[in-house]
Amino acid sequence: MSNLVRFFGTSAASPSLKRGFACIGLVEKNQNGTKDDDIVLLDCGDGSIRKIMEAKTSCLSISDILVTHFHSDHLSGLAQVIESMDIQKRTRELNVFGPKGLKEYFNQVEETTRIASKRKFIINIKELDAGTRNTKLSNYKLSTFEMEHTVPCLGYRVECPDFILAYTGDTQPCNELQNLAHGADLLIHEATFLQKDIDRARSAKHSTPREAAEDAERSDVRGLVITHINDNYETEEEVISESEIIYPKVRVARDGLEIPL
Ligand SMILES: [Zn+2]
Ligand SMILES: [Zn+2]
Secondary structure, three states: OEEEEEEEEOEOOOOOOOOOOOEEEEEEEOOOOOOOOEEEEEOOOOOHHHHHHHOOOOHHHEEEEEOOOOOHHHHOOHHHHHHHHHHOOOOOOEEEEEOOOHHHHHHHHHHHHOOOOOOOOOEEEEEOOOOOOOEEEOOEEEEEEEOEOOOOOEEEEEEEOOEEEEEOOOOEOOHHHHHHHOOOOEEEEEOOOOHHHHHHHHHOOOOOHHHHHHHHHHHOOOOEEEEOEOOOOOOHHHHHHHHOOOOOOEEEOOOOOEEEO
16 A cells, blocks of 8 residues: 555646646555546635646545635535545445534535435545544544634645645634644645735734744644645745745645655
């Protein structure tokens, strides 16, 4: 078994021609080829299904979907992914995790759009509170942390004996972030505005690349990838130069990037 992180979409709330909305896969590679890979999806923004296809990944491989919060750039691709699973004749159960309100959202979407109405697979919608510890998730253990954003947002920590992955979703720097990320092998941290736009970052409760690097340094992580890139305000070069003086092992996510764990 080997694991990797595959970035399907890496944009902030405004996408660009280079970047689709937030969608990241934790992929458990099946090396002997007799079985599909297993994928835990972190966020599912609009158009995720197409980005997943572009990465030559089957949506049938997705076992669980973790939604950090209900902003559309993180959630509105969920119905499309589920519809595609049905069209491709999925039979295996799907788990969808997210903050309180996820059941009501899903019920409304289902009632209005009739997505996958004749599906042959069960969808388990599971609402989580911040502070959940070591919930079983496929081959992993899942813990949740309360981030600080304009709406409730869960940071996810996914652990197995070989590695720890931490994902912030959208947040400004906060105390819980260190608990989320402490000792992680890989921290995936948002950074939506540069330090020169710190006022905008604070009013929208987002982070800067420098703050992401400071969080990585404080949390003693082994690697940092910055995502949720706003191409209108920041370039990859600016993100790197602002963060690497504090945390030299930083990388900037782009759609299609794969990082072995
Ligand atoms: Zn966002
Ligand atoms: Zn958001």
